[in-house]
Amino acid sequence: MKFSKITSGSLAVALAVAISIPVLSISTASAAGRDYSKIKNASAGGGMAALVAACQKEGQLNVIALPHYWANYGEMIDGFKKTYGVKIDEANPEGSSQEEIDSAIQLKGTNRSPDVFDIGLAIAVKYAGTGTFAPYKVKTWNYLLNAATASPTGEFTPNYTGTLTIGYSGALGTITKIEDLLDPKFKGKVALNGDPLGSSTGLNGVFMVNKAVGGTFDDVSKGVAFFKKLKDAGNFINVNPTASTIASGQTPVVIDNGYVQAGVVKQFAAAGQVWKMFTPASVGSTYNSAVSAWAPHPACARLWLEYTLGETGARVFAIGGATPTLWVWLVKTRRAPADGIASIGRSKVSAEAATAAQSAAARVYLKTAWPAAVGG
């Protein structure tokens, strides 16, 4: 809001300059000899105990774009800190996948550069093979759903799947089908989390509604038409829902990731209120973990992957409403924790997801169709 402000584009550049100035470059190779920045699995680095010891020596892990309400990352971060006694530096929690990579490139060579990424498929594919990721295969790699097909070299590893859902205040009754949203009682109440042209959650929200009204991943026009109907009825609002708009009742119906809405359910329950979820079509997307090629704490980066993709991490994701990619194996081998099953069930299949090409095609279509449908 500063009147002498430069444009936001240049502001981002200015910020990048600002944060990179006061930091001195540190050497990444640990004094004890082993350089973890090239280690491709735990045993190559001397086993788990050696990895833990090396991480504790580094003493810190830099994460980026991990909001605490997202897929239970708050608990994940606390758990890692408690288990290994290392500090975690959390940067830009609301950042996008693209910003994670941008930040790593801009802060390359400093000790503030992020160590690990949590990124959507489009960005993972875009940067695979460019030297951005350090390949690393966790111990559970062979049991992770689709890990081998996603990236055979282990540049990035699928970590959890979120299913899109419609979260809504229990005070509004019960939604049983997507057409219910056209009811006048939802006037000015329905919001989508993120713009589909910029946010993968927003785009997946369009995919879900599209599938619910009979569309396919290759053609989202039916979904867009439904949003137009919602908008024309005055029910759809273009507000970006946040924790505060949800808590205060400004956005009582939100199309969002299930693993974010699961947290809202708990929050509402704690306040003696009801927040429900309705999933008209199973559409989701899988996020991916990757180690930065420029990780200033290479051992901790690898340990974080072992932790989040292992059994402990799987339980944390499951409790938060996200389906860990280890889940199918955990259920099959009867190792799935009871509280995780209570949260996400024994589901053996992951939600249907759009391919990178389908997302790109949808984006091109939405570029003009979306503002035309819900603009103004």
Next chain:
Amino acid sequence: MTQIPIQGTGPAVGRTSSRYWRSKSAYLGVLPFLLFSGLFLLYPTWNVISGAFQDESGKFGTKVLVEVFNSSSARAGFRNSLEISAQTAIAGSILGGLFAWAMVSGKQGGFFYRYSVALSSVLAQFGGVMLTFAFLATFGFNGLVSTFAIKYAPGSFLAESSWLYGKAGIAVLYTFFQIPLMVLVFLPTLENMKPQWREASDALGGKTYEYWLRVGIPILTPSFAGAALLLFVNSFSAYATAATLINLSDFLTPLAIATALTSEVGGANPAEAKSLSAYMIIVVIIAMSGYALLRRKVSKWEQRR
């Protein structure tokens, strides 16, 4: 603006040489400022301008600039940005100007005056998520006022909240921080209006309207127009408020830039962002040049007095 005589102050060593060094050391004083503006204003601006003349692969050329110029969505966003900025600059400068006038008409330094200045300083910086949320909670579909209005005044615009979620809503939100900014910028000018001018006009038989027509308005106009230009730039470059209220990436140019920088669904294109920014910079430079010219007029008048 006014020259402060520097003779007779400072250490008494070799007067002429000390004056020489004083004039040089004055530059030393602005060095931190120059360094600061260089790093955070000139370097980013250079980065944006040079980036705008490169394509996605870093090759020099005007390809992206031309693409952006011809893109219908970029044009629509730019039009919206200009339109909203102009509206809020006009509304903000008129309302803020009237409010500032009310303030100087009252007792200067009194409670109302001090209270209004303090409030304006705070509210001029009130924006982003907080401002959006305040308006949603008040006038939104499920807001406080609308809930009452639905009950007691169902036909009024207060009961039908849809205006808040579009162009009109953004204009109202922006005007909310434009008015106090106008007060802060315009107040000093109004305070400089000498009561003697009015007395002189009265003594010469001038009527109230004649005083305003011949003295007041001509004196205030450059300052008023300059302030309005400042307001225009202020809302033209505002981002956070719109980003939280409107979930449409191409609606305003700052929103389009943000999407071009951060899109995680394959829309990220830094070259496009920099081209959009370059067009914004052009508009800002034009507006601020106008502001500087008008200020020069004002300072001339302020010095002459």
